[in-house]
Amino acid sequence: MTKKIIIAIDGHASTGKSTLAKTLAQQLNYVYIDSGAMYRAVTLFAVKNNLNAEQIIDHLDEISISFDVSGQVFLNEENVSEEIRGMRISERVSEFAAIAPIRHKMIQIQQGYGKDKGVVMDGRDIGTAVFPEAELKLFMSASPEIRAKRRFEELKLNQDVSYEEVLKNILDRDEKDSSRKINPLRKATDALVIDNSHQSKEEMLQYALKLVEKALN
Numbered sequence: 001m002t003k004k005i006i007i008a009i010d011g012h013a014s015t016g017k018s019t020l021a022k023t024l025a026q027q028l029n030y031v032y033i034d035s036g037a038m039y040r041a042v043t044l045f046a047v048k049n050n051l052n053a054e055q056i057i058d059h060l061d062e063i064s065i066s067f068d069v070s071g072q073v074f075l076n077e078e079n080v081s082e083e084i085r086g087m088r089i090s091e092r093v094s095e096f097a098a099i100a101p102i103r104h105k106m107i108q109i110q111q112g113y114g115k116d117k118g119v120v121m122d123g124r125d126i127g128t129a130v131f132p133e134a135e136l137k138l139f140m141s142a143s144p145e146i147r148a149k150r151r152f153e154e155l156k157l158n159q160d161v162s163y164e165e166v167l168k169n170i171l172d173r174d175e176k177d178s179s180r181k182i183n184p185l186r187k188a189t190d191a192l193v194i195d196n197s198h199q200s201k202e203e204m205l206q207y208a209l210k211l212v213e214k215a216l217n
């Protein structure tokens, strides 16, 4: 049987983690899991039900999150892939991602996806907390301005949002995600840093594929 590994991709907001993770998974025929989408789905549940960070703890059993093969995200059977990307959710997600019982539940589900290996997962704590034993760990970074510009170009297609708002949200989430008490965003000591400020998607993919090859041998 061909050897399969776990690939953990962490980094700041909008560094291109999910684009790289998704294409890597396609190339390798691995499962791709967007762990940020899970925290976003929980946040959407809270927002829709008017629950604050304390209240949601009593409702975690009512939340079920799943993905289909194409990576669409479902919250209690409803496809929420578009809705969770909106600024309304981006502005609240770091608040809910800092809550211990929520992280506990998400990490359990995420570890389940890694049972048979052959998974690429991106997030903030994948290499440090979810899969500390992952065979390949990447940590992605890029300048905040470049990240905001890329994100703004995507968002402006279907949202009324300014570049300044996107930049502020990115800086704000970086700060909150890095300073929270539980599993903050950190580079795992054995993670390889990829700064993609000036790299194309294709260059990044080729570089990552070489790293996978090394990890497999």
Ligand code: DC
Binding pocket: 013, 014, 035, 036, 037, 039, 040, 093, 094, 097, 098, 122, 123, 124, 125, 126, 173, 177
């Ligand atoms: O990857 P993303 O930007 O969609 O993630 C949304 C938020 O979810 C991010 O600001 C922090 C949180 N998150 C987290 O705390 N841990 C993860 N493994 C993934 C995301």
